[in-house]
Amino acid sequence: MKGSKKQQRKALVNVWLLSVLLVVASTLLIVYFMPRTDAWGYEYRIGQPWRYGTLYATQKFNIQMSDSAISAQHDSLRRHFQPYFMMGPTVQPAMRSRLLSMQITLPDGRTVQAQRDRTLRPLLLQAASLLDSIYQHGIMDANILDSLTDAGVQNVRVVIDNVAKSTPLADIYTRQRAYRYITEQLKREATASLGVKGEGLNEVKSEKLKVTNDTPSIGGGRGEAHIVTQLNLNTVLEENLSYEASKSEEEMHTLLSGLSTGIGFVMANERIVDRGEIVTSETYLKLRSYERLMREQNAVNERRPYIIAGQVVMVLLILSVLMSYLHLFRRDYLEDQRSAVLLYALLTLFCVVGSWMVSHHFFHIFALPVCMLPVIVRVFLDSRTAYMFHTATVILISLVLNYPYEFIILQVVAGIIAIQNLRELNQRSQIIHTAAVITLTYIVFYTAYQLTLGVQLTDIDRSALTYFLINGILILFTYPLLWIIERGLGFVSDVTLVELTNINNPLLRQLTEVAPGTFQHSMQVANLAADVAKRLHAKVQLVRTGALYHDIGKMERPVFFTENQSGANPHNHLPAQKSAEVIIRHVTYGLQLAAQHNLPQAVRRFISTHHGTGLVRYFYVTECNAHPDAEIDRGPFTYPGPNPATLEEAILMMCDGVEAASRSLPEYTEESIDQLVDRIIDQQVTDGFFTESDITFRDIAQAKTVLKERLRSIYHTRIVYPTLQNEEEKDEKTDE
Numbered sequence: 031m032k033g034s035k036k037q038q039r040k041a042l043v044n045v046w047l048l049s050v051l052l053v054v055a056s057t058l059l060i061v062y063f064m065p066r067t068d069a070w071g072y073e074y075r076i077g078q079p080w081r082y083g084t085l086y087a088t089q090k091f092n093i094q095m096s097d098s099a100i101s102a103q104h105d106s107l108r109r110h111f112q113p114y115f116m117m118g119p120t121v122q123p124a125m126r127s128r129l130l131s132m133q134i135t136l137p138d139g140r141t142v143q144a145q146r147d148r149t150l151r152p153l154l155l156q157a158a159s160l161l162d163s164i165y166q167h168g169i170m171d172a173n174i175l176d177s178l179t180d181a182g183v184q185n186v187r188v189v190i191d192n193v194a195k196s197t198p199l200a201d202i203y204t205r206q207r208a209y210r211y212i213t214e215q216l217k218r219e220a221t222a223s224l225g226v227k228g229e230g231l232n233e234v235k236s237e238k239l240k241v242t243n244d245t246p247s248i249g250g251g252r253g254e255a256h257i258v259t260q261l262n263l264n265t266v267l268e269e270n271l272s273y274e275a276s277k278s279e280e281e282m283h284t285l286l287s288g289l290s291t292g293i294g295f296v297m298a299n300e301r302i303v304d305r306g307e308i309v310t311s312e313t314y315l316k317l318r319s320y321e322r323l324m325r326e327q328n329a330v331n332e333r334r335p336y337i338i339a340g341q342v343v344m345v346l347l348i349l350s351v352l353m354s355y356l357h358l359f360r361r362d363y364l365e366d367q368r369s370a371v372l373l374y375a376l377l378t379l380f381c382v383v384g385s386w387m388v389s390h391h392f393f394h395i396f397a398l399p400v401c402m403l404p405v406i407v408r409v410f411l412d413s414r415t416a417y418m419f420h421t422a423t424v425i426l427i428s429l430v431l432n433y434p435y436e437f438i439i440l441q442v443v444a445g446i447i448a449i450q451n452l453r454e455l456n457q458r459s460q461i462i463h464t465a466a467v468i469t470l471t472y473i474v475f476y477t478a479y480q481l482t483l484g485v486q487l488t489d490i491d492r493s494a495l496t497y498f499l500i501n502g503i504l505i506l507f508t509y510p511l512l513w514i515i516e517r518g519l520g521f522v523s524d525v526t527l528v529e530l531t532n533i534n535n536p537l538l539r540q541l542t543e544v545a546p547g548t549f550q551h552s553m554q555v556a557n558l559a560a561d562v563a564k565r566l567h568a569k570v571q572l573v574r575t576g577a578l579y580h581d582i583g584k585m586e587r588p589v590f591f592t593e594n595q596s597g598a599n600p601h602n603h604l605p606a607q608k609s610a611e612v613i614i615r616h617v618t619y620g621l622q623l624a625a626q627h628n629l630p631q632a633v634r635r636f637i638s639t640h641h642g643t644g645l646v647r648y649f650y651v652t653e654c655n656a657h658p659d660a661e662i663d664r665g666p667f668t669y670p671g672p673n674p675a676t677l678e679e680a681i682l683m684m685c686d687g688v689e690a691a692s693r694s695l696p697e698y699t700e701e702s703i704d705q706l707v708d709r710i711i712d713q714q715v716t717d718g719f720f721t722e723s724d725i726t727f728r729d730i731a732q733a734k735t736v737l738k739e740r741l742r743s744i745y746h747t748r749i750v751y752p753t754l755q756n757e758e759e760k761d762e763k764t765d766e
Contacts, residue, residue, distance in 0.1 A: 045364045049357070052374040053349045060381045061341045064430055066334060067387040072321070072432055076314050079485045085302045087320060092292035094319045096311075100291050107285055109182035111362050112196060114274035114281070115170065116189045121270035122165035129158055129266045153216060157261060164208045168197065168271040173203040188271065204266045211272065212263055296320070299585065306483040344429060349374075352422050360415055362676075362724060368519045369411060376403050377423050383425040395431065396497035399504040400424060400441050401448045401468050402511070405461075409512060410454050410521045420445040444471045455524045456571075461509050469502030522630040529573040530633065531556075537582060537627050547593030551689065552578050558740055560683040562733045563678065573678045576636030579629065580682060583620025583637065587612055593693070606653040610646040610667045616640060617669060639679045640686050643671035644720040657734045671718050680725040681733065684711050688737050698745035707737050 074080060095103070134150060135141045168188055178186070178199055186202065187194040203211070226573040293315070296302065302316050303309065309317070356364055356373075363369035384398055403423055420551040424441040428434030451464050473495055480490045513519055533539065542549045556577035556744035563573040590601065590612050601609045620637040674680040687710045697704055711734055714720065720730075 034383055041365060043677055044367075045357075047369060048367055049353050050365060052370060053346070053353055056349055056374045056378045057342060057346045057377050060345050060385070060426060061338065063382045063389070064341050064345075065387040066337045066341075072317070074309050076311060077318060077481075078307055078491065079308055079483055079489070080303045080305055080307050080313075081480075081483060081491075085306045085317075085320075087211055087296045087298055087300050087302055088325075090298045091296055091319055093294040093296060093315050095291045095293055096315060096320065103289055103291070105284060107289065108282070109184070111183070111282055111285065112185045112187045113178070113183065113278040114187045114189060114378050115168065115271040116274050117168055118270040118272065119190075121261045121268055122162065125165070125266040125268060126161060129261070131156065132261060132266075134261065155262075155264070157216055159211060160212045161266060164203050164211065164267075165270055167201045167203060169203045169205060169208055169267065169269045170271045171269050172206065174273060175199070175202060175204055178392070186232075189274065202271070205269070208267050209263055216261070224657060229339045235727070250325075288513060293490065303462055306485070323500055325472050341429070347425060348422050348426055349377075352377075352418060354419055355415075360412075363411065363415070367431075368521065372410065372420055372515065372519060372521070373407065374414070376406060377419055377426070378514070380423050381426045385430050388430045393500075394497045395427070395437060396472070396494055397500045397504070398427075399501050399507075401444050401501075402505050402508050404445045404449050405464060405505070405508050406512065406515065408449050409455050409523050409525075410515065413449050413453070416449050417445065420449075425485060436476075439479070442474055443475055444468050447471050456528045458509060458525060462506065464501045465505040465508075468505060472498040472501065472503065515628070520631050522572070522632045524571045526630065527571045527633075530629070531571075531578055537623065537629075538578060541582055541585060545581075545588035545591070545594050546590065547595075548581050548584045550589060551593050552581055554687050554744075555580070555682070555685050558689055558737060559682050561740055562685060562736045565732055565736050566677065566681065566729050568677045568681060572632060575680055576633050576678065577685070579620075579624065579633055580636045580640045580686065581616065581620065582623050583616035583618070585623070586615065586619045591616075601649075606649040606656065607666050610653075612650040613646050613649070614667075614669055635675075635679060636682050638670070639672060639674045640682050641669040641671075642673040642683060642714075642717075644669055644714075644717060644719065672727075673721070677724050677729065680720050680723040680729075683714060683719060684730075684733055687711070687714060688741070692741055692745070695745075698741075700742060703741045703745065704738050707734050707741070711737075725764070 031034050061638050072085075072086050072690065094100070112601065132154075133143050174539065183199055184196055185196050188197045189195075259322045296316060296319075299324060302320060307313070352373075355602070356370065360369075363373070380398070380400055380403055384395060384400075387393060387395060387398060400420070400423060404416040404420040407419055424438055424445070428438050431437055433696060446462055448468050451467050455461075476494055476498065477487075477490060481487075512523055512525075515524060529535075533542070538549070541552070559573040559577045560570050562568075563570045584591050584594070590609070592599075601612075604612070621634060624634045624637055645664065646667045646669070650664065653667070674683055688707055691706055691710050692703070695706060713728060715730065
């Protein structure tokens with residue numbers, strides 16, 4: 031039964047707006063996080079079986095060497111490569127001119143120009159000759175020479191007048207090496223020219239040059255050392271070889287590019303590897319080469335718009351199918367809005383996390399606790415919806431996997447088992463049990479799947495088993511997540527409802543003490559409502575809990591309600607309107623108590639709707655009879671409502687009215703019980719209490735049947751037990 035046409039149109043518009051918003055927003059978020067730069071999703075290792083389907087080459091490609099072989103080839107090339115060095119043409123003549131114009135201070139303190147001194151001139155010319163020879167070979171920076179030596183370079187190309195000449199690296203000088211070489215050569219020359227022999231020299235025959243034992247020494251004799259020192263060779267030694275970085279790097283790049291790294295090729299449509307086949311070194315090289323080809327091709331920016339378009343279409347199609355399911359079979363979830371938001375939020379969350387894990391290569395997709403989604407949906411909603419959204423989530427995540435077959439079958443099977451394992455969540459420990467069952471399902475099914483591939487038990491990849499254990503541990507976090515959803519979106523789980531039905535709950539304990547008759551009435555209504563809800567496939571635990579709390583407001587003035595009266599009726603001393611006010615007050619006061627004790631909103635709804643907007647008929651009729659000529663205002667005699675909006679609330683209204691009226695029957699026969707049930711419920715239908723709920727006439731008929739059966743069982747006629755005739759005769763004789 032529904033409301034007016036205007037209300038229906040407004041509700042329809044809201045439903046469609048919500049549907050479009052959820053589908054579009056979820057699609058944009060999911061597609062945004064989907065990877066678009068990686069066309070490869072296979073994992074393989076040498077010695078392990080190929081866990082995927084048969085792989086065929088989509089095009090011809092070369093088989094590349096292994097990385098180690100390519101690296102060794104490059105290292106060999108670099109060792110034999112001859113980098114380019116430019117020889118500066120102006121350095122040698124400038125340094126020679128500086129040497130020839132050099133002045134020397136003699137031991138006696140006089141300064142002479144070495145070139146003009148006939149004794150020193152041969153030594154100076156010898157130094158100039160040595161300097162020319164060194165510059166012809168080239169002087170290089172010491173750091174550069176050391177790095178080339180460490181790299182294993184044996185020859186370099188020296189460019190002179192645009193002509194490159196190969197020169198052994200060993201023939202190249204540094205400033206330090208050139209200095210030592212010239213010094214040693216000049217020492218020997220000076221010794222020979224000055225007639226110095228041996229290590230000591232007390233004086234020199236030359237009149238212009240006297241060398242004593244006090245002259246500073248640089249190894250060897252003392253006089254020639256002073257002469258060499260005075261030449262100041264450091265000032266005429268400069269690097270004349272400069273590294274040609276651009277030319278060297280260009281040629282190195284050309285040589286590296288020209289290296290042949292291929293060791294064969296695979297033709298288009300040729301089989302690369304078959305499922306279950308052990309990956310050998312040769313197969314590994316084929317797979318690596320094909321992987322590189324796929325990644326290079328997928329990195330082309332021109333393909334990005336097409337990839338995005340394809341992802342949008344696929345995601346949009348799947349989400350639209352789910353929305354169609356809700357419109358056809360679970361429209362109440364769309365009208366409630368919270369349920370639809372929860373469903374699409376969970377689906378989007380797991381898809382985004384899955385895409386992020388694949389894009390960033392974070393852990394393995396097996397570690398993602400996808401089965402948390404059907405567990406949550408099953409707890410708050412229903413099994414069929416849990417299965418639909420779980421399956422859709424698995425398919426959407428599989429879109430980012432290169433070979434999703436293994437992932438899909440594992441998750442679908444585990445999801446079905448999770449849903450079946452949580453038909454009713456009555457205890458928190460069931461979450462732990464469910465997580466253990468899901469983990470065991472993963473391990474057993476994965477092991478069986480590997481065996482079908484021909485893999486031996488000892489060769490099964492144990493890292494996957496680790497991921498399954500991590501998955502099971504993460505599923506345990508469903509418990510705090512349920513609490514967050516309950517508090518954030520106003521849902522209520524069966525676990526919370528079971529806890530609320532405990533008669534040791536402070537509010538129910540207070541009800542038993544203050545209003546014991548009302549408590550017994552609530553218990554009876556709870557049992558009747560649970561039976562009806564079970565027959566109509568409604569939420570049994572929700573109805574039972576709502577029935578226990580629907581009359582808690584009577585604790586304010588319990589004696590004003592017949593079930594708590596044991597003597598005089600206080601209403602006999604009150605006007606009818608005042609009595610109606612007291613009766614109606616139990617609804618508003620009940621809502622206040624519910625708010626004080628933080629009862630879920632779903633339970634509070636039963637307090638406000640179990641009378642709907644009906645009349646306190648007894649006192650209204652009394653007022654009308656007392657004032658037959660006056661028009662009585664119905665407002666003071668009307669409950670604030672609202673009317674029931676769900677099937678469960680409608681069930682409670684029927685059961686509450688029937689149970690209360692059944693206590694006033696003068697006799698309990700099948701006919702009187704049937705007439706009572708029909709009269710009460712038909713009056714509720716006539717008053718329009720069910721126009722805003724989803725209950726149907728078929729549901730009402732079934733509810734009547736259940737109530738009649740249960741009331742007959744409760745108020746059945748007891749038989750009189752017969753007595754033995756012999757005992758009656760003995761009793762008569764005794765009386766005589």
